[in-house]
Amino acid sequence: MANTAPMTEEDVCAHIRDSVLERRLAPGTKLTEESLCAIFGVGRTTIRRAFLLLKRDNIVELQRNRGAMIASPSPEEAQQVFESRRLVEKALLEQSIGKINTASLEELEAHLKEEQSALASGNIARWIRLTGEFHMHLARQAGNEIMLAFLEQLIFQTSLIVALYGPSNSGSNCNGDDHRNIVEALNSGDFGCASRLLVHHLQEIESQLVFDSPHEADDLQAAFANVRTA
Amino acid sequence: MANTAPMTEEDVCAHIRDSVLERRLAPGTKLTEESLCAIFGVGRTTIRRAFLLLKRDNIVELQRNRGAMIASPSPEEAQQVFESRRLVEKALLEQSIGKINTASLEELEAHLKEEQSALASGNIARWIRLTGEFHMHLARQAGNEIMLAFLEQLIFQTSLIVALYGPSNSGSNCNGDDHRNIVEALNSGDFGCASRLLVHHLQEIESQLVFDSPHEADDLQAAFANVRTA
DNA sequence: TTGCCTTAAATTGTTGACAATCTGACACGG
DNA sequence: CCGTGTCAGATTGTCAACAATTTAAGGCAA
Numbered sequence: 001m002a003n004t005a006p007m008t009e010e011d012v013c014a015h016i017r018d019s020v021l022e023r024r025l026a027p028g029t030k031l032t033e034e035s036l037c038a039i040f041g042v043g044r045t046t047i048r049r050a051f052l053l054l055k056r057d058n059i060v061e062l063q064r065n066r067g068a069m070i071a072s073p074s075p076e077e078a079q080q081v082f083e084s085r086r087l088v089e090k091a092l093l094e095q096s097i098g099k100i101n102t103a104s105l106e107e108l109e110a111h112l113k114e115e116q117s118a119l120a121s122g123n124i125a126r127w128i129r130l131t132g133e134f135h136m137h138l139a140r141q142a143g144n145e146i147m148l149a150f151l152e153q154l155i156f157q158t159s160l161i162v163a164l165y166g167p168s169n170s171g172s173n174c175n176g177d178d179h180r181n182i183v184e185a186l187n188s189g190d191f192g193c194a195s196r197l198l199v200h201h202l203q204e205i206e207s208q209l210v211f212d213s214p215h216e217a218d219d220l221q222a223a224f225a226n227v228r229t230a
Numbered sequence: 231m232a233n234t235a236p237m238t239e240e241d242v243c244a245h246i247r248d249s250v251l252e253r254r255l256a257p258g259t260k261l262t263e264e265s266l267c268a269i270f271g272v273g274r275t276t277i278r279r280a281f282l283l284l285k286r287d288n289i290v291e292l293q294r295n296r297g298a299m300i301a302s303p304s305p306e307e308a309q310q311v312f313e314s315r316r317l318v319e320k321a322l323l324e325q326s327i328g329k330i331n332t333a334s335l336e337e338l339e340a341h342l343k344e345e346q347s348a349l350a351s352g353n354i355a356r357w358i359r360l361t362g363e364f365h366m367h368l369a370r371q372a373g374n375e376i377m378l379a380f381l382e383q384l385i386f387q388t389s390l391i392v393a394l395y396g397p398s399n400s401g402s403n404c405n406g407d408d409h410r411n412i413v414e415a416l417n418s419g420d421f422g423c424a425s426r427l428l429v430h431h432l433q434e435i436e437s438q439l440v441f442d443s444p445h446e447a448d449d450l451q452a453a454f455a456n457v458r459t460a
Numbered sequence: 461t462t463g464c465c466t467t468a469a470a471t472t473g474t475t476g477a478c479a480a481t482c483t484g485a486c487a488c489g490g
Numbered sequence: 491c492c493g494t495g496t497c498a499g500a501t502t503g504t505c506a507a508c509a510a511t512t513t514a515a516g517g518c519a520a
Contacts, residue, residue, distance in 0.1 A: 032470095032471070032472095033471075033472070034470090034471075034472095043504070043505060043506090044472090044505090045503085045504065045505075046504095048472095048473095049279075049282055052279055052282050052283065053282060053286060056283060056286040056287075057286075064472090064473090064511090065471085065472060065473075065510080065511050065512060066471090066472080066511090066512070066513095067471070067472065067512095077375075077376070080374050080375060080376045080377075081376060083325070083374055083377075084374060084376050084377050084380075087318075087321040087322075087325065087377065088317075088318075088321075090321075091317040091318075091320075091321055092317075095313070095317065144310045144313055144314060145307075145310060146307070146310045146311060146314050146384075147310075147313075147314050147317065150314075150380050154376075262500095262501070262502095263501075263502070264500090264501075273474075273475070273476095274475095274502090275473090275474070275475080278502095278503095294481090294502090294503085295480075295481045295482060295501080295502055295503070296481085296482070296483095296501085296502080297482095297501070297502065
C-alpha cells in the first residue's frame with residue numbers, strides 16, 4: 001500500500017472538496033497544515049497551494065498567521081448562491097433545448113436509479129454526492145464547460161450552506177422526487193415545465209434553511225450590536 | 231520613491247490582470263518568475279502564488295517545469311465565454327428590474343461620459359478598460375456579488391479573446407453607441423429593450439472575431455491529429 | 461475568583477539552497 | 491546540408507531550516 005504517487009495540489013483539493021460535498025468536513029473546521037501533510041503524505045508547500053486554490057473557490061477561508069478553515073457562508077452569501085443557481089441552471093436548461101438526445105435522457109434516468117439505490121442502501125454520503133451530481137449532469141447538456149465549472153463552485157457552496165443552515169432532521173439537500181419530475185418533463189419534451197420545476201426545486205431547498213439559530217460563535221457581536229459603548 | 235509596501239500576491243495579480251485588460255500583455259506571453267520578481271520587488275513565493283490564483287481565473291496557463299504564460303483561449307473557449315456572458319448579463323439585467331434607481335442611472339451616465347472623454351483624448355488603454363467596467367457597472371445593479379465576480383472573470387477572458395481574434399484595424403471590443411443605447415433604454419424603463427440591446431451588443435462583438443488565422447504555434451498537433459502512431 | 465501579565469508551545473510565514481527539468485547551441489556523423 | 495546526440499545554461503520544483511506570530515497555560519496581585 002505504499003503511496004508511490006507524489007500527489008499534487010489538485011489531488012489534495014479534490015479530496016477536501018469531496019469531504020465537503022459529503023459533509024465529512026463541517027464549516028468552520030480548522031485545517032492545520034501539519035496534520036494535512038501527514039494525511040496526504042506531502043510537504044507543506046503542496047498543502048499551502050491547495051489552500052490557495054480552495055480559497056479561490058470559497059471553500060476555505062484564510063486568515064493571516066491563523067491558518068485555514070472550512071468556509072462558513074453568511075446568510076447573505078447563501079441567498080446569493082441560491083439566486084445564482086436559479087439563474088445559472090435555468091439559463092443552462094434553456095440553452096439545452098434541442099441538444100438533449102435519447103442517450104442523454106437515458107443517462108439521467110440511470111442517474112436517478114443510482115440516487116434511489118444509494119438512498120435505499122443507506123449510503124447517505126453517496127446519496128448526498130449524487131444529488132449534487134444530478135444538477136451537474138443536467139447542466140452538462142448545455143455544452144458550456146465554463147458555466148459548468150461555475151455551477152460546480154456553486155454546488156460546493158450549497159453543500160456548506162445546507163450543512164450550516166439546513167434542517168437538522170434531514171441531511172438532505174435534494175428531494176429525490178423533484179429530480180424525477182424534472183427528468184420526466186424533459187422526457188416529454190416540455191422544457192418550460194422542466195425549467196419551472198428546477199427553479200421551484202431550488203427555491204424549496206432555500207426556503208427550508210434556518211438562519212436565526214446562532215450556529216457561529218462570533219454571533220455575540222451581532223447579538224449585542226445595539227449596546228452603546230459609552 | 232522607495233517601495234515600502236511589501237506587495238502581496240493579490241497586488242501582483244491585480245497588476246497582471248490590469249495589464250491583460252489594457253492589452254499590454256498579449257496572450258502567449260511567457261512570464262518568468264525571476265523577471266517578475268525584479269519588476270515587483272518580491273520573492274519567488276509571491277509570484278508563484280500569484281500564478282496559482284491567475285490560473286484559477288484562466289488568465290495564465292501553467293505547464294509543469296515550463297512555467298507560466300498568458301492564456302490563449304481556443305476558439306471553442308471563446309465561443310463559450312461569449313455565450314456565458316450573454317446568459318449571465320441577460321439574467322443579471324432581468325434581476326435588476328426594480329432595483330435601479332435614479333442614482334444608479336446617473337452613475338451609468340457619468341460612466342458613459344468617462345468613456346467618451348477617454349476616447350476623445352486618445353487614451354485607448356483607459357478606454358478599453360472603461361468599456362469593460364461598463365458591463366461590470368451594469369451587472370452590479372443586480373446586487374449579486376457572486377455572479378458579479380464570475381462576470382469579472384469572463385470580462386478578463388474576453389479581453390484575451392479580442393486580443394487574439396479581434397479585428398486588427400480597431401483595438402476596440404465595445405462600441406460606445408451600444409452602451410449609450412442600453413442606458414437610454416434603462417432611462418425609459420424599458421428593460422426588455424435594454425436586455426435585447428445588451429445581448430445583441432455581445433453578439434456583435436463575437437461576430438467580428440476572426441478564427442481562421444492560425445495565430446498559435448502548437449496548431450501542428452491539431453493539423454496532424456489524423457496521423458496514426460504506428 | 462477575576463483579571464492581567466509573562467512565558468512556552470504550537471502554528472504559520474519566509475527565505476535560501478539544492479535537485480529536477482527544460483531550452484538552446486554546438487559538434488558530430490550521415 | 492540535414493538530422494541527431496550531447497552538454498552547458500537557464501528555469502522551475504522541492505524541501506528544510508529559521509523567523510514571526512498567535513495561542514494557551516500558569517502565576518501573581520487585587
